[in-house]
Amino acid sequence: xxxxxxxxxxxxxxxxxxxxxxxxxxxxxxxxxxxxxxxxxxxxxxxxxxxxxxxxxxxxxxxxxxxxxxxxxxxxxxxxxxxxxxxxxxxxxxxxxxxxxxxxxxxxxxxxxx
Numbered sequence: 001x002x003x004x005x006x007x008x009x010x011x012x013x014x015x016x017x018x019x020x021x022x023x024x025x026x027x028x029x030x031x032x033x034x035x036x037x038x039x040x041x042x043x044x045x046x047x048x049x050x051x052x053x054x055x056x057x058x059x060x061x062x063x064x065x066x067x068x069x070x071x072x073x074x075x076x077x078x079x080x081x082x083x084x085x086x087x088x089x090x091x092x093x094x095x096x097x098x099x100x101x102x103x104x105x106x107x108x109x110x111x112x113x114x
Contacts, residue, residue, distance in 0.1 A: 006092045009109040026089045039080030056111045060087045
C-alpha cells in the first residue's frame with residue numbers, strides 16, 4: 001500500500017504504510033516503527049477496557065504517563081516494543097483506517113472509540 005501522510009493531534013506530520021499482513025509502519029523523522037496487527041489488537045483491547053463513554057485519554061507522555069492510562073499499560077507491558085510516545089502516531093493511523101472513530105483535542109488528546 002502507498003504511503004499516507006497523517007498528522008498527530010498536535011499537528012506533527014508523519015507517514016504511514018498499512019499492510020494487510022505485516023501491520024502498520026509509522027515513519028517520523030529518521031525513525032521507523034512497525035506495529036504488528038497483534039500489537040494493534042492488544043492496544044485496542046486495553047483502550048476499550050479503559051475508555052469511559054467511548055472516550056479515552058491515551059496518556060502519551062514518554063516519561064510519566066498517567067497511572068492507569070493506556071500509555072501506562074504500554075510502558076509496563078511494551079506490546080510489540082511500543083512506547084507511550086508511539087500512541088501519538090498510532091491513534092491517527094487507527095482513526096484513518098476506521099478502527100477508532102477519531103483523535104481529537106490538544107493537551108489532553110482524546111481517542112474516541114466506536
